[in-house]
Amino acid sequence: MEIAARDAAVAATIDAQIDALHALLDTRRAELHEQLRTIVADEVRRINELGVAERVAYTVLMTTIPLARQLADGQTATHTTVCLEKAVCERLDELVRAVPTDPVSLPEQVTFELAAPDLEQAIRHAGRFVRQPRRC
Numbered sequence: 001m002e003i004a005a006r007d008a009a010v011a012a013t014i015d016a017q018i019d020a021l022h023a024l025l026d027t028r029r030a031e032l033h034e035q036l037r038t039i040v041a042d043e044v045r046r047i048n049e050l051g052v053a054e055r056v057a058y059t060v061l062m063t064t065i066p067l068a069r070q071l072a073d074g075q076t077a078t079h080t081t082v083c084l085e086k087a088v089c090e091r092l093d094e095l096v097r098a099v100p101t102d103p104v105s106l107p108e109q110v111t112f113e114l115a116a117p118d119l120e121q122a123i124r125h126a127g128r129f130v131r132q133p134r135r136c
Helices: 002-072 078-098 119-124
Strands: none
Touching: 002 078
């Protein structure tokens, strides 16, 4: 009976310690997943912002080209051309501001690395039994 009682106590200790390790690992896993979600959200936001800027630039450009052609072809009366000059310049300024100054880059490469190369081995070999001599 004494051996069975000690066996149960040691088994309970093992379970408690391993459960504590699992809890720590689960907590760290949740933290890493949250960091990953943040990285992904930042990349999506950045690319969406660049996409919006490019769409604005394209829209301004496409609406300015026909107007510029009409002005160049003399299809617009002189007094109208003078009135439109300011609006055209403002639209061209908007186009310049909307175009990204830096080329659109691919998202950064994100990799996951364990903090210590021997961490997996340390977890696999964590814990050991120590036999103590019996007291008389």
